[in-house]
Amino acid sequence: MEVPIEALGDWERTHDCGTLGADYIGQRVLLMGWVWRRRDHGGVIFIDLRDRYGITQIVFNPQHDSAALQKADQLRSEFVIAVEGVVESRPEGMINSKLPTGAIEVNCDQLRTLNTSPTPPFLIEDEIDAGEEIRLKYRYLDLRRPRIQQNLLLRHQAYRAVRNLLDEQKFIEIETPILTKSTPEGARDYLVPSRVHPGHFFALPQSPQTYKQLLMIAGYDRYFQIVKCFRDEDLRADRQPEFTQIDIEMSFVREDQVMDVAERLTRSLFAKLGKINLPDPFPRLTYHEAMDRFGSDKPDMRFALELVDASVGARASEFKVFRSVLEDGGEVKGINVKGCNSFSRGKIDGLIAFAQDLGAKGLSWIKHTDNGLESSIVKFFPEAAQTLLIKALDSEPGDLLLFVADQPAMVARVLGALRLELAQRLELIPADSWTPLWVTEFPLLERDEEAGRFTAMHHPFTSPMEEDLPLMDSDPGAVRARAYDLVLNGNEIAGGSVRIFQRPVQARLFELLAIGKEEAEAKFGFLLEALEYGAPPHGGIAFGFDRLIALLTGEDSIRDIIAFPKTNKASGLMENAPSAVDNTQLRDLGIRLA
RNA sequence: GGGGGCGUAGUUCAGCUGGUUAGAACGUCGGCUUGUCACGCCGAAGGUCGCGGGUUCGAGUCCCGUCGUUCCCGCCA
Numbered sequence: 001m002e003v004p005i006e007a008l009g010d011w012e013r014t015h016d017c018g019t020l021g022a023d024y025i026g027q028r029v030l031l032m033g034w035v036w037r038r039r040d041h042g043g044v045i046f047i048d049l050r051d052r053y054g055i056t057q058i059v060f061n062p063q064h065d066s067a068a069l070q071k072a073d074q075l076r077s078e079f080v081i082a083v084e085g086v087v088e089s090r091p092e093g094m095i096n097s098k099l100p101t102g103a104i105e106v107n108c109d110q111l112r113t114l115n116t117s118p119t120p121p122f123l124i125e126d127e128i129d130a131g132e133e134i135r136l137k138y139r140y141l142d143l144r145r146p147r148i149q150q151n152l153l154l155r156h157q158a159y160r161a162v163r164n165l166l167d168e169q170k171f172i173e174i175e176t177p178i179l180t181k182s183t184p185e186g187a188r189d190y191l192v193p194s195r196v197h198p199g200h201f202f203a204l205p206q207s208p209q210t211y212k213q214l215l216m217i218a219g220y221d222r223y224f225q226i227v228k229c230f231r232d233e234d235l236r237a238d239r240q241p242e243f244t245q246i247d248i249e250m251s252f253v254r255e256d257q258v259m260d261v262a263e264r265l266t267r268s269l270f271a272k273l274g275k276i277n278l279p280d281p282f283p284r285l286t287y288h289e290a291m292d293r294f295g296s297d298k299p300d301m302r303f304a305l306e307l308v309d310a311s312v313g314a315r316a317s318e319f320k321v322f323r324s325v326l327e328d329g330g331e332v333k334g335i336n337v338k339g340c341n342s343f344s345r346g347k348i349d350g351l352i353a354f355a356q357d358l359g360a361k362g363l364s365w366i367k368h369t370d371n372g373l374e375s376s377i378v379k380f381f382p383e384a385a386q387t388l389l390i391k392a393l394d395s396e397p398g399d400l401l402l403f404v405a406d407q408p409a410m411v412a413r414v415l416g417a418l419r420l421e422l423a424q425r426l427e428l429i430p431a432d433s434w435t436p437l438w439v440t441e442f443p444l445l446e447r448d449e450e451a452g453r454f455t456a457m458h459h460p461f462t463s464p465m466e467e468d469l470p471l472m473d474s475d476p477g478a479v480r481a482r483a484y485d486l487v488l489n490g491n492e493i494a495g496g497s498v499r500i501f502q503r504p505v506q507a508r509l510f511e512l513l514a515i516g517k518e519e520a521e522a523k524f525g526f527l528l529e530a531l532e533y534g535a536p537p538h539g540g541i542a543f544g545f546d547r548l549i550a551l552l553t554g555e556d557s558i559r560d561i562i563a564f565p566k567t568n569k570a571s572g573l574m575e576n577a578p579s580a581v582d583n584t585q586l587r588d589l590g591i592r593l594a
Numbered sequence: 595g596g597g598g599g600c601g602u603a604g605u606u607c608a609g610c611u612g613g614u615u616a617g618a619a620c621g622u623c624g625g626c627u628u629g630u631c632a633c634g635c636c637g638a639a640g641g642u643c644g645c646g647g648g649u650u651c652g653a654g655u656c657c658c659g660u661c662g663u664u665c666c667c668g669c670c671a
Contacts, residue, residue, distance in 0.1 A: 037631075037632080037633095039629090039630050039631065039633050039634095040627080040630095040633090041627055041628055041629065041630065041633075041634090042626070042627035042628065043627075043628030043629095044627095044628045044629065044630080045628095045630095046629080046630055046631065046633085048631070055631095057630085057631070059629085059630095061628080061629095062628075063628090076622095077621090077622095090629085091629065093629095094629060094630080094631090096630095096631055098631085099631080102631085105629095119604070119621070119622060120604090120605095120621095121604060121605070122604080122605055122606090122621090123605075123620080123621070123632095125632090129605075129606045129607090129620090130605060130606075131600090131601090131605085131606080131663075131664090132663070132664070133601090133662075133663050133664090134604095134605075136663095183671085185671050186670080186671035187669080187670050187671075188669090188670085206670090206671080207671090209671085231670060232670095233669055233670040234595090234668085234669060234670075235670095236665085236666080236670090237664085237665070237666095239670070357597080357598095357666090357667080358667075359667090417667095446671090455671070456671050457671075458671060459671040460671065461671090462671085567662090567663070567664085568663070568664065568665085569662085569663085571662095573662095573663090
């Protein structure tokens with residue numbers, strides 16, 4: 001039977017579903033919300049009424065109003081209703097301590113059914129067991145879940161806090177274009193065809209990088225923006241095609257001042273929104289040291305399990321695998337997995353497979369027992385070599401030693417990943433531990449072996465370190481950049497740099513990047529020209545806002561802190577985007593599909 | 595671009611070495627129920643086993659392809 005829908009009329013909500021308590025007993029109230037759960041006891045019906053503030057129990061009691069009770073019989077999950085009634089204390093022993101409003105209930109005498117709902121495809125509750133596919137298709141239902149609503153509330157509070165904090169420090173928020181110009185380096189661009197200029201395209205910004213530099217040249221010496229950025233690359237749990245940055249740029253500063261602003265912002269956000277006290281100051285590590293000790297440029301510092309150079313011990317051995325790698329300019333490094341010499345053969349084989357999947361040729365292992373070192377390769381290690389290994393890895397009986405021999409990049413890659421994997425398996429990561437870290441002195445350039453040229457590791461506007469300027473000609477790969485990343489628990493949450501503000505330096509860098517004069521002029525001519533007109537020294541940083549919120553809410557996926565996220569293949573399951581368009585639209589744009 | 599997981603009732607899943615009637619829980623519907631709050635009790639309905647092809651006497655199960663989703667590598671200045 002169709003349930004009739006009633007008009008709202010002149011009814012006005014007096015309270016929300018999260019605030020009523022013992023103080024309100026005796027008051028007449030009018031609540032509106034969604035039917036969360038209905039419990040029918042024949043004579044009496046309970047409704048849990050839900051809005052984004054909470055849940056309030058509504059009672060329909062024949063002694064109070066039998067007409068309302070009859071109507072309540074028709075209510076189903078997710079119907080929208082308005083109820084008027086009296087706040088009453090619950091009978092003796094019926095208080096629900098799990099609900100903030102659990103001391104009271106609203107005894108209803110007036111009920112309006114404002115809208116009905118089909119049975120929802122999944123239950124609207126926090127401990128949801130529905131898959132992501134169905135949740136994303138019915139995102140508006142998923143968004144009704146209190147947990148997601150709390151996430152978005154925290155996100156809102158973060159926007160506010162960021163704006164307030166930066167405003168207090170004289171930063172001003174300025175919007176930059178979303179329809180902008182395609183750039184040659186970096187991620188793949190999302191393109192937008194121009195109708196007025198057939199065959200020409202806008203790009204959606206990967207970041208407002210050039211605009212914020214131009215704002216510095218324009219004299220807005222402290223800029224920020226909470227801004228959408230777009231990158232057409234493959235996705236991950238912490239990567240969406242459109243994502244939000246807190247973008248910051250400052251003039252007349254060195255890296256220290258930018259880092260100070262970023263640190264204070266981060267500390268303040270975590271204190272305010274997460275009740276988490278971060279250290280002051282954040283520790284720093286150079287890129288070189290991070291790679292050397294942790295095999296990563298964003299090391300998780302919540303646990304040790306450091307990488308150790310075992311080359312001396314390897315060199316003293318007769319183990320050909322190690323020796324030939326060393327002769328080829330490679331290295332041998334190991335990690336000491338404390339107290340794990342009881343790992344089964346199968347477990348170790350699993351680690352070897354893990355290493356090989358990452359590209360390692362192999363993974364050597366040695367068990368340190370009470371009888372000394374044991375493994376199939378120990379026979380190649382004379383006692384002196386064994387002593388060197390034990391000393392290098394600070395090994396003692398009970399330990400398991402793992403080694404990778406390869407070129408430094410591969411050693412870092414494999415042992416860095418193995419370090420994280422082992423920490424997870426051995427549960428070495430303490431809960432509620434928050435360890436931020438600055439990584440500094442990144443290389444300016446990265447060798448792209450396929451293309452046979454250098455690319456900018458950060459971006460092509462990053463300033464080289466002054467003392468490395470002479471290397472620009474002799475050894476470009478060794479030039480360090482004035483770039484810095486902020487890492488928290490192994491997540492890169494912000495990255496920035498001091499920029500080039502002198503045209504000749506910028507032109508030289510474009511040269512190194514094999515961006516020809518003509519191309520540089522076509523792509524970045526406006527910036528190069530602007531640099532000539534009194535560009536101040538400047539630098540900045542950008543936070544990955546979504547990752548920040550995910551950390552603060554404890555969500556593993558940034559999809560749970562974005563209202564309408566895309567899937568791994570960058571589609572919107574609810575609105576079914578992207579989709580085909582009319583031929584007339586294409587014709588207007590001068591586009592013919594292949 | 596590559597690798598792994600998943601796809602069976604509205605939802606989450608089970609379904610063994612291929613075997614004839616594909617199950618459970620939750621949800622839904624009906625009945626009962628005046629103090630529940632994940633209410634309870636009784637009963638019922640509900641299936642294109644993602645899609646296409648193949649192997650087979652026989653396929654949810656095996657094989658190939660494809661689509662979707664997810665995790666990872668590459669990629670993401």
